[in-house]
Each structure stands twice: as structure tokens, then as C-alpha cells.
Amino acid sequence: MKQLIKSVLPQIVIKKYRAYRAYKKYRGNEVLCPICNSSYKKFAPFGTSKRESRKCHNCGSLERHRLIFLYLIEKFNFFNNNSKNKIRLLHFAPEKMFYKIFSENKGIEYTACDLFPKKYNGKTKIIKADITKIPFEDNSFDFILCSHVLEHIPNDRLAMSELHRVLSKKGDAILQVPIDYKREKTYEDPNITSRKERLQEYGHPDHVRYYGRDYRARLESCGFNVNVDHFISSLSKKDIFKYGLLETELIYHCKK
């Protein structure tokens, strides 16, 4: 019956109904999404474990998105760039909630790329590009954001080298991946090719490895200077709860 209703109703109606249902169920002021400024009693569960309070009911942000957003504000004053030099930002596999904000910000010269570009409403066209063959000159960008992309790329070292190449000499890159900190070494096996096996071994049907604690060394081997920033420790317990963040999450802030 659910499937039948889904197939008959337009997407917009389903979306509005879901938003209304979330509003009724989760209305409150305990948590706040810093990206879209929406408050709720708690965020929605998400992922295979359906862990509680992860996803924003409005913009769909997860813990990692909210952490990056706060980091951009706190460390780089990213959204208040009044200098006449815009921040040349390269964003790989743009997340929808960021795309809108970046593309509308007057201090940012925004370049969004994806191997399979999605159609988002906005004035910035998403360019079809392969991260292992980035179609831009050396030193083209002041800032690169590439979050949860490299774990999908078979030749991730080539992708890292390409990101390093197009980053400007004084530029900053945030290169996030899922990491299993219990593993010393990254786990990857080219013989694991089916979606079923990848889900079982790497926790996701599209991932081609599970990074371990050597992720930093891998970035360094491609030329980056890496600052593994435990930014979250600068936030109060109260804010960590309010913004729905993961206390163990580290930020890989890379420079040339």
C-alpha cells in the first residue's frame, strides 16, 4: 500500500508531508542545525544502525556536514569574505545543503564537480569531472572541500595527487573520509568487487576500501602537509549536543 501511495503522489507532496510529520514529531529546541538554522527536539535516525538523532529534518545534514560547516566558520570565517579576492573554492561531489550556500555567497568563486553531476537548483553548473584527472590548471584553487569521496575511488592516491596539484600554494583543503580508527592500516582488496561483498567488508556497497589510521600518511605520501584537527574538542559539551556532532570525528585539514 505504501509503495502504491508513493508511486501515485508527486514527490513534492511526499516531501511536504514528511516535513510536516517531522515537524509534529520532532518540534522543539533541543538541537539546532547550524547549516539551515532549524531547531528540533532531536534529529532523525540515519544509517543502517538507525542510530538516534543524526539527520536534519530540513536540509538532510549529518554530523559530519554540521562539523565541517562550523569549522569553516570558526577557522576560516568562510562566509564573510569581504576582500576583493574571492575564495576560489573547488567542491567535489557537492552536498546539496552546501551547494546552495556556496553558490549564493558573494565572497566565494564556486566550482562544483562530480563524476555524475546531479541537478540542483542554482546558478552554478556542476561540472562533470573525474577526480583522478581534474580538468583545471595547477594551483587553481584557494580552498578544496572533498568529503566522503576518496573511499569510492579505486586509485585514491592519483585523486589525492590531483587535488594537491590544483590547490594553490597557500590554499587549504578539507579531505574527509570514513575511518575505522581501530584499524592501523587501510583495508582494501581488489578482489572484492561485488556490492554485497563491499557492503560486508567496507560497510557500504559503493566503497572500495576501509581507511585506517594510516589515512594521514597516505595523504602525506601524495604531497600534503596534514593537520589532523580535533576541532570538536574546542566546543563545549552543550554545543556538541546542540549541533548533533560526533565527538570522535577529526578534521583532515591539508596544505601544500
Ligand SMILES: [Zn+2]
Ligand atoms: Zn539543516
